[in-house]
Amino acid sequence: MVAAPVRSLPIYSAGLRFLQRLGYSLLQATLFGAILGLLVYYRVPRAQLSGEATPIALLARPSAWVQSWERDTYDWRVRSLGARSSRSDRVVVVALDDETLAEARQDAHPGIASNPWPREILGGLSNRLVDEGAELVMLDFPFTELSPRACLAQGTPDLEGLDDDRAFRKLLDRYPEKSVLAFSWSLDRGIPAGSRLWPFRVRLGSYASAAEARSRVQSVLADQKPAFLIPAGNAVEVWAGVASEQEGQKVALVQGVREPPKVQERRVTDDTYRVGPLELFVSLAEVEVEGLDAAQLEEVRQLEHPVAPLLGSASLYGAVTVPADPDGVVRAVPHLVSYRSREGNRHVLPSMPLAAAMRQANTRQLRYADGRLYVGDRFSIPMDESGYSLVRWDAAEVGRGSRGSVSRAIPAWNVLLNLFAVREGVPPRSVHDIEGRLIVFTNTSRQAMNFQRTPIGERTPAGAVLAQSLVNLLQSEGLTRATPRTDLFLTLGMAFIGAFVALTFNRGLRSFGDVLVYLAAMGAVGLLYAGVAWYLFINRLLWVAMVGPLLAMGLTFIFTIVQASRTERQLRHFITDVLGRYVHPEVARLVTRDLRLLTRPERREVTVFFCDLDGFSRLSGQLPPERLIQLLNDYLTEMTDVVRATHGQVDKYIGDAVMAFWGAPVRTDKHAHRACEAALKVRVVLEERQAYWDKTYGHHLQCRIGIDTSEVLVGGMGSDFESKYSVMGEPVKLSMFMESLNRGYGTFVLVGDNTARLAQDSYVFREVDRVRLKGRAEPLRMHELVGRKGEISPPMQEQLALYEQALTAYHQRRFDEALALFTRGVEAFQDAVAGVYAERCRKYASAAPPEDWDGVFALEG
Numbered sequence: 001m002v003a004a005p006v007r008s009l010p011i012y013s014a015g016l017r018f019l020q021r022l023g024y025s026l027l028q029a030t031l032f033g034a035i036l037g038l039l040v041y042y043r044v045p046r047a048q049l050s051g052e053a054t055p056i057a058l059l060a061r062p063s064a065w066v067q068s069w070e071r072d073t074y075d076w077r078v079r080s081l082g083a084r085s086s087r088s089d090r091v092v093v094v095a096l097d098d099e100t101l102a103e104a105r106q107d108a109h110p111g112i113a114s115n116p117w118p119r120e121i122l123g124g125l126s127n128r129l130v131d132e133g134a135e136l137v138m139l140d141f142p143f144t145e146l147s148p149r150a151c152l153a154q155g156t157p158d159l160e161g162l163d164d165d166r167a168f169r170k171l172l173d174r175y176p177e178k179s180v181l182a183f184s185w186s187l188d189r190g191i192p193a194g195s196r197l198w199p200f201r202v203r204l205g206s207y208a209s210a211a212e213a214r215s216r217v218q219s220v221l222a223d224q225k226p227a228f229l230i231p232a233g234n235a236v237e238v239w240a241g242v243a244s245e246q247e248g249q250k251v252a253l254v255q256g257v258r259e260p261p262k263v264q265e266r267r268v269t270d271d272t273y274r275v276g277p278l279e280l281f282v283s284l285a286e287v288e289v290e291g292l293d294a295a296q297l298e299e300v301r302q303l304e305h306p307v308a309p310l311l312g313s314a315s316l317y318g319a320v321t322v323p324a325d326p327d328g329v330v331r332a333v334p335h336l337v338s339y340r341s342r343e344g345n346r347h348v349l350p351s352m353p354l355a356a357a358m359r360q361a362n363t364r365q366l367r368y369a370d371g372r373l374y375v376g377d378r379f380s381i382p383m384d385e386s387g388y389s390l391v392r393w394d395a396a397e398v399g400r401g402s403r404g405s406v407s408r409a410i411p412a413w414n415v416l417l418n419l420f421a422v423r424e425g426v427p428p429r430s431v432h433d434i435e436g437r438l439i440v441f442t443n444t445s446r447q448a449m450n451f452q453r454t455p456i457g458e459r460t461p462a463g464a465v466l467a468q469s470l471v472n473l474l475q476s477e478g479l480t481r482a483t484p485r486t487d488l489f490l491t492l493g494m495a496f497i498g499a500f501v502a503l504t505f506n507r508g509l510r511s512f513g514d515v516l517v518y519l520a521a522m523g524a525v526g527l528l529y530a531g532v533a534w535y536l537f538i539n540r541l542l543w544v545a546m547v548g549p550l551l552a553m554g555l556t557f558i559f560t561i562v563q564a565s566r567t568e569r570q571l572r573h574f575i576t577d578v579l580g581r582y583v584h585p586e587v588a589r590l591v592t593r594d595l596r597l598l599t600r601p602e603r604r605e606v607t608v609f610f611c612d613l614d615g616f617s618r619l620s621g622q623l624p625p626e627r628l629i630q631l632l633n634d635y636l637t638e639m640t641d642v643v644r645a646t647h648g649q650v651d652k653y654i655g656d657a658v659m660a661f662w663g664a665p666v667r668t669d670k671h672a673h674r675a676c677e678a679a680l681k682v683r684v685v686l687e688e689r690q691a692y693w694d695k696t697y698g699h700h701l702q703c704r705i706g707i708d709t710s711e712v713l714v715g716g717m718g719s720d721f722e723s724k725y726s727v728m729g730e731p732v733k734l735s736m737f738m739e740s741l742n743r744g745y746g747t748f749v750l751v752g753d754n755t756a757r758l759a760q761d762s763y764v765f766r767e768v769d770r771v772r773l774k775g776r777a778e779p780l781r782m783h784e785l786v787g788r789k790g791e792i793s794p795p796m797q798e799q800l801a802l803y804e805q806a807l808t809a810y811h812q813r814r815f816d817e818a819l820a821l822f823t824r825g826v827e828a829f830q831d832a833v834a835g836v837y838a839e840r841c842r843k844y845a846s847a848a849p850p851e852d853w854d855g856v857f858a859l860e861g
Helices: 014-041 055-083 098-105 119-131 164-173 214-222 245-254 268-273 277-285 352-361 412-423 462-474 484-503 512-540 547-571 574-582 585-592 616-622 625-645 671-697 730-745 753-759 794-811 815-829 832-846
Strands: 091-096 136-140 179-186 200-207 227-232 235-242 262-265 288-290 298-300 302-304 316-319 332-334 336-340 346-350 365-369 372-375 379-382 388-390 408-411 438-443 451-454 457-461 602-613 649-654 657-662 703-718 723-728 749-752 763-772 780-788
Touching: 014 055, 014 484, 014 547, 055 512, 055 547, 091 098, 091 412, 091 462, 098 412, 119 136, 119 164, 119 412, 119 438, 136 352, 136 462, 164 214, 179 352, 200 214, 200 245, 214 227, 214 235, 214 277, 227 268, 235 245, 245 262, 277 302, 277 316, 277 346, 316 346, 316 352, 332 462, 346 352, 352 372, 352 379, 352 462, 379 388, 379 462, 408 412, 438 462, 451 462, 457 462, 484 512, 484 547, 512 547, 602 616, 602 625, 602 671, 602 730, 616 625, 625 649, 625 657, 625 671, 649 723, 657 671, 657 730, 671 703, 671 749, 671 753, 671 780, 703 730, 703 753, 723 730, 730 749, 730 780, 730 832, 749 753, 753 763, 753 780, 763 794, 763 832, 780 794, 794 815, 794 832, 815 832
Parallel strands: 091 408, 091 438, 136 179, 136 438, 179 316, 288 365, 298 336, 703 749
Antiparallel strands: 179 302, 200 235, 200 262, 227 235, 332 388, 336 346, 365 372, 372 379, 451 457, 602 657, 602 703, 649 657, 703 723, 749 780, 763 780
16 A cells, blocks of 8 residues: 555645655655565465465465566566577487378388387387487387287387387387386376276295385286285285186296295285386386475376386386466476375475486485485586476577477487388488487477477477476576575565665656656666666576566655655645646636635536537548647647636546536636637637638638536545546536537537526527437437527528427427428528438328327437
8 A cells, every 4th residue: 555645735844855755765665665575475386376275375366466477577588598598419309290200101111100100119219219329218208008009010129929018118128227208297186997806816926125026016017917015024025916826827927937826815905015007107216305395396196107018127207297387388397296105105206307317317316405406416406395497498489390499309200210221231321410418209290289388489399398408407507596585675675776766856746857857767777677687597597586676666666756746746836836727817816715615525506518629530540640739739729718718617638629617616607608608719719710720730620519507516536646626427428418419410519408598698599409318317408509699690590580480390290391491491591400300300290209209309328
C-alpha cells in the first residue's frame, strides 16, 4: 500500500519540506523493497507447485508473476551468453533424423525399412560408434516394452537363436560400461500390472551379496519369471517362481545350475523378498550422494525403465526426463531425483548426462557441497538442493538441425552405412572423427515429436538438451543462481537507491522537461543495474534477480517524485491555478472564497453541454498527425473560449469532443440560457473561422451539440492521487446521446425538455421527437434550438408554423395530411426533420400503429 497524500495547507519551510520528502521516500523504499524483496526471496519449490496451500503459499501467485518476468530476462541473458560462447565438440549428437529414415525406407537391408528399427540394429550402431573411437554412447530411446521384432537382421555374428532384446543386450555387453540406457519418470504413481500365480519356486544359487546376485536375477526376469532374494545366513539365495516342479527342474537346467535342483512350494512370506524388474533396475541405476538430503529432491512416483531382458550391469542408466518451467520452457535439467520403494527407502537416481559424467570420472560416488555437485575429483556443476542445474547454452539460437547448441550432429544413416560395410567385409564409407567423444544417440525425426521449448528456440531436440547438459558437466561450467537472501538484499538496496535518486530531484513536476529529466534519471539507474546483472551473468555465470530490484527502484522513485510534485504544486497558488483552468477567471475568484464548493460533492441542477466534431475519423485519416494535432488544438481553443465567455466550466476533452456544464461551482438560475447561448456562439465561430480552416488545413469543419438539464452530483471526483471538479448524472449521458442523434435528424443542436422549458423565455425551440430509451421509464422529448427570440427571420417563422401544423396532424394519427405538410416543408425549406417524419408517415399510412400509440418513437440507448 502507498500512504495517501496529506490534504493540508502547503508547508512553506524548505527544511520541513525536505524532511517530509525524506520520510516519505524512506517509507516507500521500505514498503516496496520489503514487498518485492519477499516475492523474489520466496521461490516456489517445484515439489510444492501442485501441493496444498500453506500460509507461505499465499505468496505463490504474486511470486510466480515476478518469477515469470524474471525468467524472460533470464532468457535474454542466456541468449547473450550463447552468442559469446563457442560450441563444444566434446559431445556429438548422432541423429535418427528424417533424412536417415527416408534413406532406410529405400534400402535393401532387412529390418530398417520401417520404424522402429530392430534393437539389434541399435546395438550394432552403438558398437560401431565405440569401434570408431567413441568413449561412451548414450541411447536416448525408450525401451519400456519388449521388442516387437521376432527375427534378427541377417549377417549378425554370434547372435543366432537370440530374440531381439537378448541380442541387443549381448551386443551392449561386448563393451562394458560403454553404453547408457535411458529411463524416464513422472510425478504420478502408475498402476501396477497384474501378476501370474507361481505356486512353486526353484533355487538357482547362493551369493555373498545382493549385488553379486544381480546377474542371476536379471536372467530370471528376462525369462519373464518372478525372482526372489531370500536371506540365508550371511548370504542370499536366488529363487525363481515356477508353475510346477517339472518346470522348476527345466528352469534350473536352462540357468546352468550344476547341483540337483531344489524345488519348494511358494510361501506367502516369499513376496517380501520378491525382486521385480523395477527393483532390479533401481539397484542398477541408483547412486550415492554425500552431503545431500534426498528428501529435498524431486520425488518421482513412476519409473519407465528398460524391460527386464535389457537390464544388465554392463550398461549405465540415466533419466532423460526434462520437465519444463510453468511457462513451458526448459531451462534446467534434474540431475538427481529420488524414488521411494515399497519398503519406504529412498533411492537417488541420476540423469543420463550425470551417468555419463560419472563414467568419465570413473566413480559412482557423488558429493554435494556449497551449491555444487561434485562428480569424483574431475567434474562439478552448480545444482540446487532439489537436484536441478541450469543449462548453460553455447549458442544463441538452436537453428534447424539436430545438433542444438553443440558443434556437430551426424545422421545415423552415415553410421549405419559403416556398420553394413564392416559386416560385408569392406572398409567403412565415412570417417566421423569421434575419437574420444561422447555420443548422444537420439531420435530427432518428426515421428518422434521429441522437441522442447528452450530459451534458444521453440523446437530444440531433446537429445540436444541432454548433450548440452553433458557438456556443462564435462567442462565443470554451469550457471549459478544467486541465493534468495542475495536477491532480497539487492531488491531492498535498489529501492533505497530509487529513493535517493528521487530526492535529488526535489522541484516536482513543473514542466514536461522535468518529466523527461526524471524519466531519464530513472532509466539511467535501471540500465546501470541491468548492465551489472548482465555482466555478472556473462562473465561470472551468476544469475541475480533483475525484475524485482528494478520494480522496487522504479516504484519507489515514481511515488517519491509524485509526492514531491504534489508538495510543490501546493506552493504555487494551488487554488487559483487549478480553478483558473476550469472556469472563467471571475468565477475562479468567487470560488476561492469557499473551497467547499470544490471539495465537497453535492446534488445540484446544472446544464450539461456536449459538442463533437462531425467526421473526425475521416479527417484523421486524411491529415498527417502533426497537422491534425494543430487543427484539433485550434478548434478546441475556440470551443473553450466560447464556454469560458459564457461563464461555463469545461469538464473534459474526449478526443475531438468537448464536455462542459453551467450552474456549478457558482450557482446561477440562468445555466440553461448560458448553455443555449454557447451553442449559438459556436455556430457563429464556425462560420467566422471556416474560411481560415479551409485555407490552412484544406477541410471544412462541422460540429453538433447536445444539451440537457437536470440534477447531478457535482464536486471533486477521482482518487487520492488525482481528482477533478466534474459532474455525474443522467444529463451527461443524455447530452452525449442527443449529440449523436443530430446527424439522423439533420440538426445542429438538440436539447432536452427541461432545457427548453427553462430557456423558452429567451430562445426559440421546436419539438423534434419523442423517443423511448431502453432502461428509462419516461420518454425523452428532444427540441431543436432555433435561435434567440426576436432574431427569427420570416422564412424561418413560416417554416416553424408549417412544421408545427404537420407535427400536430402526425400526433393525431392523420398521417396522410401530415405527410402532405411534411413534404411541403421538405420541398419549400429543405427541412431535414420534416423529411424524417415524412418517411414515418408513409410507413404508418400503409400500416397504422397500435391503438395505444402515443407518438413515442422507440430507440435503443
